[in-house]
Amino acid sequence: MQDDEPLEEWARRRDARQAASKGKRRAVPLGEGPHRGAHVDPGAPRAIEEWTGTDWAVIGVVESLAAAQALLYPPPPVQEKPAEWDRPAMGRGRGRHRKPTAAEERDR
Numbered sequence: 001m002q003d004d005e006p007l008e009e010w011a012r013r014r015d016a017r018q019a020a021s022k023g024k025r026r027a028v029p030l031g032e033g034p035h036r037g038a039h040v041d042p043g044a045p046r047a048i049e050e051w052t053g054t055d056w057a058v059i060g061v062v063e064s065l066a067a068a069q070a071l072l073y074p075p076p077p078v079q080e081k082p083a084e085w086d087r088p089a090m091g092r093g094r095g096r097h098r099k100p101t102a103a104e105e106r107d108r
Helices: 009-019 063-070 100-108
Strands: 025-029 044-053 056-062
Touching: 025 056, 025 063, 056 063, 056 100
Parallel strands: none
Antiparallel strands: 025 044, 044 056
């Protein structure tokens, strides 16, 4: 932060930073003892919290780490491939752009 920065600029940057982080979610284990890594007790229920810009608000509870991960990190949507154009089968013949074989060159 600059020492001579106006208060309005600082407040604008702070509000923009808070607005950008709104809606972020996290899973907090609801087990006994202090918080440790999320992987420590994968079967423990998890509280799903969402950042409101000033604090974390509980929006739900799930039964395990796997359920929390499925909620927080859904798989990307599958993009359907466009239908292929049904091309007709190539018939017999040399074709305009096909390079003739050595035998065909001799027969000419």
